[in-house]
Amino acid sequence: MDLFPGTLELMILEVLRRGPRHGYGIAKLIKLRSQEALRVEEGSLYPALQRLLRGRLVSAQWKLTETKRRARYYSLTAAGQKQLDAELANYEGMVAAIGRVLKAGGEEA
Numbered sequence: 009m010d011l012f013p014g015t016l017e018l019m020i021l022e023v024l025r026r027g028p029r030h031g032y033g034i035a036k037l038i039k040l041r042s043q044e045a046l047r048v049e050e051g052s053l054y055p056a057l058q059r060l061l062r063g064r065l066v067s068a069q070w071k072l073t074e075t076k077r078r079a080r081y082y083s084l085t086a087a088g089q090k091q092l093d094a095e096l097a098n099y100e101g102m103v104a105a106i107g108r109v110l111k112a113g114g115e116e117a
Contacts, residue, residue, distance in 0.1 A: 016056045021092040030079035
């Protein structure tokens with residue numbers, strides 16, 4: 009399933025709202041929450057995380073996983089939370105507008 013531009017970043021920010029996660033954990037949670045409709049590949053996930061890091065919307069630090077492996081954990085920053093809130097409002101408005109167009113059927117002005 010193709011995503012609209014910026015949608016992956018929005019989903020990453022939403023996942024990180026709940027707390028820090030490593031890349032695999034982010035991808036796994038997106039897959040789980042989408043009931044396996046969305047699978048985020050490493051080739052898409054890590055460039056998106058780098059964009060979010062450059063924009064200071066997330067921060068990262070190295071930690072040990074539950075299995076004692078070293079992994080980079082990403083966290084939502086205050087700027088990221090603010091961006092997430094703005095993007096969610098925009099997204100919800102866009103979905104509502106598209107829904108109105110699709111439900112209008114054959115109605116003309």
